[in-house]
Amino acid sequence: xxxxxxxxxxxxxxxxxxxxxxxxxxxxxxxxxxxxxxxxxxxxxxxxxxxxxxxxxxxxxxxxxxxxxxxxxxxxxxxxxxxxxxxxxxxxxxxxxxxxxxxxxxxxxxxxxxxxxxxxxxxxxxxxxxxxxxxxxxxxxxxxxxxxxxxxxxxxxxxxxxxxxxxxxxxxxxxxxxxxxxxxxxxxxxxxxxxxxxxxxxxxxxxxxxxxxxxxxxxxxxxxxxxxxxxxxxxxxxxxxxxxxxxxxxxxxxxxxxxxxxxxxxxxxxxxxxxxxxxxxxxxxxxxxxxxxxxxxxxxxxxxxxxxxxxxxxxxxxxxxxxxxxxxxxxxxxxxxxxxxxxxxxxxxxxxxxxxxxxxxxxxxxxxxxxxxxxxxxxxxxxxxxxxxxxxxxxxxxxxxxxxxxxxxxxxxxxxxxxxxxxxxxxxxxxxxxxxxxxxxxxxxxxxxxxxxxxxxxxxxxxxxxxxxxxxxxxxxxxxxxxxxxxxxxxxxxxxxxxxxxxxxxxxxxxxxxxxxxxxxxxxxxxxxxxxxxxxxxxxxxxxxxxxxxxxxxxxxxxxxxxxxxxxxxxxxxx
Numbered sequence: 245x246x247x248x249x250x251x252x253x254x255x256x257x258x259x260x261x262x263x264x265x266x267x268x269x270x271x272x273x274x275x276x277x278x279x280x281x282x283x284x285x286x287x288x289x290x291x292x293x294x295x296x297x298x299x300x301x302x303x304x305x306x307x308x309x310x311x312x313x314x315x316x317x318x319x320x321x322x323x324x325x326x327x328x329x330x331x332x333x334x335x336x337x338x339x340x341x342x343x344x345x346x347x348x349x350x351x352x353x354x355x356x357x358x359x360x361x362x363x364x365x366x367x368x369x370x371x372x373x374x375x376x377x378x379x380x381x382x383x384x385x386x387x388x389x390x391x392x393x394x395x396x397x398x399x400x401x402x403x404x405x406x407x408x409x410x411x412x413x414x415x416x417x418x419x420x421x422x423x424x425x426x427x428x429x430x431x432x433x434x435x436x437x438x439x440x441x442x443x444x445x446x447x448x449x450x451x452x453x454x455x456x457x458x459x460x461x462x463x464x465x466x467x468x469x470x471x472x473x474x475x476x477x478x479x480x481x482x483x484x485x486x487x488x489x490x491x492x493x494x495x496x497x498x499x500x501x502x503x504x505x506x507x508x509x510x511x512x513x514x515x516x517x518x519x520x521x522x523x524x525x526x527x528x529x530x531x532x533x534x535x536x537x538x539x540x541x542x543x544x545x546x547x548x549x550x551x552x553x554x555x556x557x558x559x560x561x562x563x564x565x566x567x568x569x570x571x572x573x574x575x576x577x578x579x580x581x582x583x584x585x586x587x588x589x590x591x592x593x594x595x596x597x598x599x600x601x602x603x604x605x606x607x608x609x610x611x612x613x614x615x616x617x618x619x620x621x622x623x624x625x626x627x628x629x630x631x632x633x634x635x636x637x638x639x640x641x642x643x644x645x646x647x648x649x650x651x652x653x654x655x656x657x658x659x660x661x662x663x664x665x666x667x668x669x670x671x672x673x674x675x676x677x678x679x680x681x682x683x684x685x686x687x688x689x690x691x692x693x694x695x696x697x698x699x700x701x702x703x704x705x706x707x708x709x710x711x712x713x714x715x716x717x718x719x720x721x722x723x724x725x726x727x728x729x730x731x732x733x734x735x736x737x738x739x740x741x742x743x744x745x746x747x748x749x750x751x752x753x754x755x756x757x758x759x760x761x762x763x764x765x766x767x768x769x770x771x772x773x774x775x776x777x778x779x780x781x782x783x784x785x786x787x788x789x790x791x792x793x794x795x796x797x798x799x800x801x802x803x804x805x806x807x808x809x810x811x812x813x814x815x816x817x818x819x
Contacts, residue, residue, distance in 0.1 A: 317687065317777055320678035326617030333573060333620040336566055337514075344517040347524025354527060401732045402741065409728040410721050410749045414756035415501075417717045421757075422764070425713070426491045429484035434477075436709040441469045476705065481796040483705040486775070489789055490706075490767035493589050494760075499600040503581055503608055504759045507574045514570050522563050531556035561631070568630045572623035576671050579766045580611040580619060583675025586770035590778065593785045607675065618674045618681040622667045629660040668766075672773050691776060706768050710761040714754060721753025722746040 324330070425432055445466045452459030494500060525531065533551035552560070584607025589596035596603035611619065636653040666688060673684035729745030775782060775793055783790040 317673065317677045317679075322614060322678075324614055324617060325678070325680040326621045328617065329620040329624065330617035333569070333616070337570070340514075340521045340566060341517055343521035343525050347527065348517075348520030349524075351520070351524040351527045355523070399732070402729055402745070405728040405732050406725045406745050406748050407752065409725050410752035411756070413721045413724045413749075414717060414753040415760070417720055417753070418757050418760040421713050421717060422491050422495065422760075425709070426488050429487045430480055433480050433484055433487070433705050433709050436712050437473045437476075437480075437705065439712060440708060441466060441473055444469055479800040480705060482793070482800040485789075485793040485796040486768050486771050487706050487709070487764075489771040489775075489793065490586075490764050492786075492789065493586050493596070493767045493771070494764055496589065496593075496597050497585050497599070497601055497604050499598075499604040500578075500582055500585060500763050501760060502600070503604065504578050504763055507578050508755075508759065511571060511574050514574075515567075518563070518567055518570075525559060525563070526556065531559060564634075565627055565631055568627035569620075569624055572626050573620055576619045576623055576667070577608075577611045577616075578763070579668065579671045580615055580675035581607045582763055582766040583607075583672040583770040583773075584610060586767055586774060587676040590771075590774045590785065591781055610678065611675065615674050615678060618679070618684065619671065621681040622670060626660070626664055626667060629656065629663060632656060633660055668769065669773070672766075672770050676770065676773065691773065694776075707765055710765055714757040714761045717757035718750045718754030721757075722750030725749025725752075 444462060448459050448462035448466050450459070451462055531553060533553050581604070585596055585601075585603045588601075588603035588607070592603075595601060633653065633656050636649055636656060639649045666685065669688040669691065670681060670684040673679050673687045674681065679687065723746070725748060726742060726746040728749075729742055779790065779794070782793070
């Protein structure tokens with residue numbers, strides 16, 4: 245996590261150590277899954293004190309002959325890790341801002357000139373000799389057009405009412421959803437699980453009549469989901485306990501919502517600057533083919549195809565890569581910040597118990613300084629995969645590459661989802677301990693090896709519920725803005741805009757609720773990792789939550805054999 249000295253947000257590193265007599269929570273591996281039994285605490289491997297060094301491991305052979313290696317995380321000293329990736333990211337942002345300032349205004353002036361020029365046209369007479377349009381209309385026609393334009397635009401009161409109601413309703417409903425989920429976590433997770441089964445079954449039923457091959461595939465998915473839903477019933481309480489833990493962290497540190505909103509504002513500002521920079525850069529003659537550049541300059545108002553030069557293609561590639569990279573970095577900064585706050589709440593709850601606690605500010609500062617390079621490193625990998633996927637998708641749409649491009653696209657999409665899933669766990673270690681990206685990745689692999697697939701199942705069960713809750717909040721927000729639009733003065737007669745009121749409210753509600761649900765998802769993932777690494781510390785700082793999670797883990801523990809179906813970016817994968 246990169247905090248200064250031997251402290252974890254104000255806690256001495258000795259607070260992170262596990263005594264030799266403290267047992268580790270039961271673990272499962274892929275190789276010995278069929279041999280797992282309920283194990284008494286006396287026979288479990290114990291953790292070695294981390295003061296003996298990170299390279300020290302605790303190797304103990306169980307009764308089944310399988311050797312387990314466990315290495316507990318340790319807070320890293322304050323240092324800039326993977327710093328060259330941070331330097332590259334900041335440098336590219338400087339170039340984007342510079343291009344937007346230097347070239348954007350000229351591009352905007354040229355675009356406005358093209359638009360104005362396109363309006364100076366006239367039509368010839370039609371077959372009856374009537375003049376359709378000659379560039380000058382009568383006074384009556386102008387008034388009619390002006391009136392029509394007024395009718396096509398809703399009044400300012402409409403936009404104010406819709407946006408204001410959405411900005412108030414969506415966060416309020418999100419907090420109500422937090423309360424409901426914390427009180428009915430198990431029932432809601434079960435309901436979300438079977439809702440997915442019902443929706444997939446309905447899709448299979450409809451597609452069997454419309455597109456039989458697709459219907460058969462969805463029918464197979466439905467059967468798999470039914471098997472999966474029945475298989476994970478005993479693990480729902482553990483997922484519910486992690487959900488409650490994540491909600492508790494967010495309610496105690498609501499300043500994380502501000503961090504996420506600041507990230508959204510930053511992304512919006514970047515998008516505006518990116519558009520200006522891209523438009524201004526692509527107006528340069530060097531971006532166009534030399535034979536077409538002069539023709540384009542002389543006839544810029546005409547609709548013609550312009551060939552992009554080799555430099556232009558490289559520029560387009562870099563701009564698109566910049567967009568993907570920046571989006572990933574901003575999203576993962578929030579994730580690492582949430583992880584740091586969860587860690588502080590786990591080990592030192594007094595420092596993570598207020599709106600803008602020191603845990604929130606400290607974790608955010610570490611994420612944008614010491615850990616920025618690690619975040620940029622992993623985000624760049626995902627951004628490059630996005631670029632390759634989009635290139636293959638364009639090749640498939642243009643029917644270039646045939647079946648080879650289609651197969652490559654499918655494989656790359658699956659690889660991309662796996663990398664994104666891997667990265668989100670790696671950023672938890674970055675936020676918790678301040679590891680570099682590569683070291684955090686090694687920790688993730690070790691987590692999956694020692695903890696089996698319970699982490700994946702718990703995470704997938706919670707995220708399904710959060711997605712459904714965000715959708716419900718978006719719909720309810722749209723309904724509220726629909727009534728607000730209806731009640732605006734002199735707006736009742738303009739019912740054609742009622743749909744616009746609902747649509748704007750739905751989108752804003754979905755985005756804002758997605759912010760809070762995304763924070764909760766990150767908090768739940770961090771709780772899963774912290775409980776895997778330091779269950780004793782949770783018992784000391786939050787005994788009631790620790791008791792519930794321990795009981796839920798014991799109820800869920802059992803033989804984990806056979807294939808496990810996990811969700812990767814909305815798709816299905818069988819491990």
